[in-house]
Amino acid sequence: MSFPYSTLMVQGTTSDAGKTTVVAALCRLLQRQGVAVAPFKPQNMALNSAVTADGGEIGRAQALQAIAAGLAPHTDMNPVLLKPSSNTGAQVIIHGKVRAEMNARDYQQYKSVAMQAVLESYRRLGRQYAAIIVEGAGSPAEINLRERDIANMGFAEAVDCPVILVADIDRGGVFAHIVGTLACLSDSERARIAGFVINRFRGDLSLLDSGLEWLERQTGKPVLAVLPYLQGLFLDAEDAVESTQAARGAFRVVVPKLPRMSNHTDFDALRAHPDVDLRFIGQGEAIPPADLVILPGSKNTRGDLQWLLAQGWREQLSKHLRYGGKVIGICGGFQMLGNSVADPHGVEGAAGDSPALGLLDMRTELTMAKRLLQVSGTCTFADATVSGYEIHMGTSSGAALALPAFRIDGRAEGARSADGQILGTYLHGLFDTPPACAALLQWAGLASEVRIDTAQLREDSLNRIADAAQPLLDALLRLRPPAA
Structure with a gap:
């Protein structure tokens, strides 16, 4: 199979909208089809990290996505990792190694330097893989973080790649999340959105049809897929401690x-x-x-x-x-x-x-x-x-x-x-x-x-999310990639 996107970015309307699992699912689907694919997250903020074979440190989620792609985790897959040490400060890790401890204001100024590290890693991956599936961080609608952005639209604009926007319907307000996010973007950023993914849906899909039709009329952009809420997944969480089932054993x-x-x-x-x-x-x-x-x-x-x-x-x-x-x-x-x-x-x-x-x-x-x-x-x-x-x-x-x-x-x-x-x-x-x-x-x-x-539990879960995301891959294959 030929995948028409050399780079595709997955952004979310909120944190925990499902960006990580969508990237992992696409990596596994493409890997199944023999496409040389790699995951990439320009900047991650997480206290869960993984040690790579090249002796560095990356976000745990990118290690999971590497496994989905059939690869050993590498520092180029997450060139900038921030590990919070306080409410206002974090350890800054560049290319897998500790660079400095910075407060939020200092890091904001440092982003132009960090962006160079991001682009170096991205170019190295581009020389090795036919497709790169990129995960954004948080939401592109975080207006206070737009200046010198390297995590969301700032990166997408720098490398000129299309974006799909993921929204979590389970938490409610999914249409407002999508429309509100688009309203916060610039004209060029909105044009970059190829379509939407509604994540974690449970119930009768036909009851959602009128809402999807309204959304497409309102935005002029397609809903690429509605992904189901999957229970019992065993996937590495980025930060949030999963709620534990009470009294499972003695x-x-x-x-x-x-x-x-x-x-x-x-x-x-x-x-x-x-x-x-x-x-x-x-x-x-x-x-x-x-x-x-x-x-x-x-x-x-x-x-x-x-x-x-x-x-x-x-x-x-x-x-x-x-x-x-x-x-x-x-x-x-x-x-x-x-x-x-x-x-x-x-x-x-x-x-x-x-x-x-x-x-x-x-x-x-x-x-x-x-x-x-x-x-x-x-x-x-x-x-x-x-x-x-x-x-x-x-x-x-x-x-x-x-x-x-x-x-x-x-x-x-x-x-x-x-x-x-x-x-x-x-x-x-x-x-x-x-x-x-x-x-x-x-x-x-x-x-x-x-x-x-x-x-094995992780492999089973990766295959489950990939199977569920097949309609998304099918929809992406039907789209005409935006001209470079």
């Missing part, structure tokens, strides 16, 4: 919903496990009894540690351990388990030294260099393999590390308490390896024969 796992929690995709395998009841506990919520407490990763370890203490987690963890419960700390959560976390260079905020939970005899110092590495090894507490990735700034030292949790490429990694109740590690994605997931749950007290294969 084994209770609770996770504090840290303000700057990173890589909550670490828990997707547990969410999918039928014997596990996984719950995220937010601010002001009662901390329920549990079999296992997991402290997640954090983009601001000392800040989230302070939040944890203010929510009463220190006392609850002590009670939890007295009753025989288990605790796992992952990355920033692992650092919180020690005696202190020092940030002498102000890597994640104001410089300083914070007392930590004191559950493991170790100390952590945050460093300027970020460790980005895909790893594999074995568990020290069970006969099981593990694989995952490290993505952290900081090193830990102390007596607790003498009893490691894993052996990675011949080196000790992580720590376990002498009483066998606490385990800490820098490895993200450790539950994604079925043997390691089973071994960790057994260590925590769950004896289950169930094995969760996250890779």
Whole structure:
């Protein structure tokens, strides 16, 4: 099959309209037809990231889209990644590497530099692939961010590509979202819109017909497809913590919903496990009894540690351990388990030294260099393999590390308490390896024969969204691409 667009951009009327899944679906459909296709997102803001084979860091969503396209994730697929460390500041990552920590105003001025990195990556991908499917960020109607825009229409105008606009009907107001978005665009930007995608529809499609006809008359642009609401998808989320099905299993796992929690995709395998009841506990919520407490990763370890203490987690963890419960700390959560976390260079905020939970005899110092590495090894507490990735700034030292949790490429990694109740590690994605997931749950007290294969669940979901999006691809093939 020949795809008539060398570059096609998917933008949304709102955040979470479904841009990520539409891009992933098109990548999978084109890959099935033998088209050399790559995903691309000029600028992403997310705390969920993935480590690439070339030793960089990109948004988790672009790693998912790469898998949909049958490719290994590469830093060129997301040349600019912003990882918020506060309400006004973020770590700026260019071509997979940390460039600086900036506040929003400074970054606004930096965008012209970032755009050069975006165009470099785009051109490299263009030399390798017949088609590039681009994901926008947020909405092109964010007037306050239009100046020096590199994420939406600013990019589309720079490379002269057509755009399809996705709107989520499930949240309501879909026609107002589309018409209002068009009203906020310039004439040249409106002309660039090839058509609309109505996403997450459920019900009788015939009841939507009159609305679709009105929309096409009002805008002069076609509705390319109405995509269904698909339940039970297993796809990596960019940021939002998915709501957890209550009381799915008897084994209770609770996770504090840290303000700057990173890589909550670490828990997707547990969410999918039928014997596990996984719950995220937010601010002001009662901390329920549990079999296992997991402290997640954090983009601001000392800040989230302070939040944890203010929510009463220190006392609850002590009670939890007295009753025989288990605790796992992952990355920033692992650092919180020690005696202190020092940030002498102000890597994640104001410089300083914070007392930590004191559950493991170790100390952590945050460093300027970020460790980005895909790893594999074995568990020290069970006969099981593990694989995952490290993505952290900081090193830990102390007596607790003498009893490691894993052996990675011949080196000790992580720590376990002498009483066998606490385990800490820098490895993200450790539950994604079925043997390691089973071994960790057994260590925590769950004896289950169930094995969760996250890779297969992801593949099944990618195929489901691709099948559902076939009408969109058919409609795109019928359109005449705009002249360059």
